[in-house]
Amino acid sequence: MTRFGFVMANLFRRKTRGTLTLLSVVSAFLLFGLLQAVHVLFNAGVDFVGATRVVTQARVSFTSALPLRLLSEITAIPGVSEVMHETWFGGVWQTNTPLTTFATVPEQLHAVYPEWVMPEAEWRAFAATRTGMIVGRQVADQFGWKVGQKIPLASNIYPRKDGSKAWAFDLVGIFDGKDENWQRQTTQEFINYAYFDEENQFGRGNVNIYVEKLKQGADPAAVAHAIDARFENSTDETKTQTEREFNVGFVKQIGDIGLIVRWILSAVFFTLLLVVGNTMAQSVRERIPELAVLKTLGFTDASVLGFVIAEAAAFCILGGLIGLALATGVGALVERKLGGFLPLAVDAGVWATGFAAMVAMSLAVGLLPALRAKRLNIVDALAGR
């Protein structure tokens, strides 16, 4: 029998106990995988967003408007290559599904966000169709929207000139992200600002934010500072941040999700540590005479220590793998069911953190019983003292 076989055989010597221990490890890692994915989700738009863009909002808050006339002034600031603007439309699908809809200028969007991938013909159609709308792949998949459809949307902010809040747009394109991270962000819709601005009842010529694409090599902090300095002490003071800071700031307003996730995870792992640790201690206690026999046969103290740690590690790793695999499946299922609104991706990053957790757990639960096994005195153990 190989050493590996020996460890595996011991694992399920007590079938019920082995299985139950394994199952509790599995459920802990299932939760671990899902919570990590949530954590990543809320920090999304953070890690992969480069420092190539800065975002300008009104200094008081991004909910208040900036006039459209800043556009030319911002474009003239050194270091800025392209500028676009966005206005939150407050889109609502059917009665109660809020959407992430922005009014923007198609050509500007295309120039500032090369990360959105769509056939040129569709970009041209978007620019040429006043009532045009383009939507991210995830949105289109979720609602089953096809290019060419007329999409009725309500706005919970902007009434039309006739007072009604029922808008309708022609779906002229569906965009993808340039890579997996960006694909996950394809949960937005864009509409034509020119049409929006003319048709809505108030707020003519106002936008929520400007997004500036920087020239190659321009220092984001310096450009941001230059923009804010340009409008200082005017009626429209601005606050410019890198896109990354802007996104982080936005998520932070919801609350410290990271903190909550960490709290739950530490509670879960503390509990798990105890459960698995206890099982290991119990199984070593029961096998004291056996371990003594092993030592008598010539196995060194170190190899007995190794056996016990390997057993703990086997529980943690086997359970961890199954748990993470389940989490991956559940995540994919949720993603398919809820579409873009909860893109739970248990990805490579989550798996890597998971592996680190498995190793740490193995040592934490295995070390004490293993040391006990190592220090075992053969004579006492065989005599049952």
Add this chain to the structure above:
Amino acid sequence: MWKQCLAITRLNLYSIPRRWSSAIVIVVGLAGVVAVFCALLAMTEGVRTTLRATGQPGNVIVLRAGSSAELNSGLSREAVTLIREAPGLARDAAGHPLASGEIIVVTELLKRGETSGGANVSLRGVDPRAGFALRPQLRIIAGRRFTPGLRELIVGSGLKREFQGAALGQTLRTRGSVWTIVGVFESGDAHDSELWADIDVAQSTFGRTGFSSVLAATDTAPGSLHVFEDHLTSDPRLNVDVQSESDYFDSQTRTFRATIGVVAGVVTFIMGLGAVFAALNTMYAAVAARVREIATLRAIGFAGGAVLVSVMAESLALALVGGVIGVLIAYLLFNGLTVSTLSDNFTQLVFSFRMTPRLVARGLLIALAVGMIGGFLPALRAARLPITTALRAS
């Protein structure tokens, strides 16, 4: 039978201290589950009570039709005049209708400990007379009310606690204007997360001619709410929604509450599953360690049912202890903890975690359920032990 059950159960419970190292698995496992469950739900409970407390009975809020929040709403000066003169409203001693035309302006403040970023907070312009009369729950706890006509602010206690630069005497610069904070108020509801100013000053400073909403008190006479509502909705010059103040505030963080509810459900379910496995493990071990003892009891005439009950009782007792510890942990760590989140108005709502008796009961119920499931199979095994072989077990 009863006596038998009691006797063995007592025997079991008294022997727990001798087996504490495995018993503790159930206790700690459930403490973890219950603590997480209670902490998450204490958060939604806190938000809910904060918002629900905001509505005074009889108060109604008028928004532009279809607006879900004050921020999205807008009413012209003429509309507000029409609303104030509508029948069905209560009047103050001087005969003025109890109605306050208000605006919400969003401004940014830094949370405590932040040096960059900033979070949205609401600056509410209120009618200096009706605004306070309509909210009798509001008390000035430091300083004084703002003076009508001056750029003065009073700040909600929650905001003052959670954000920088909002203390008494400080000046606040926003949209090119400078305001002095002259008072701190406490109302125990959503207004604690707001800055208040005189409506006229706010309108002229921020260049707004209209209003966001009208808060009004309806007359105590029965049916006056309907009179008021019918009057407004039948007036062709108006396009407004009327709802009770409490309904409005209750709807403000529905999404947030629903999300936390789902998270709490999923997390508790998976953790609970893990705890069931751990409990099963512990109870199987507990039964295995006492095979001979149980067989002896059976041999001298104790019934299988009594053994079953005793094992279940042990599991439930341990689970209950775990649940109580979990509730205590959640209570000590989280009850009263003040945090803030984004409301539908897109501004920060400061609230405190709140452990309610109902929440405690639900937490303990979960603990007992896990204890019950985790104890049943091992109890069944104990009750069905073949006496003769079990007696010879080593």
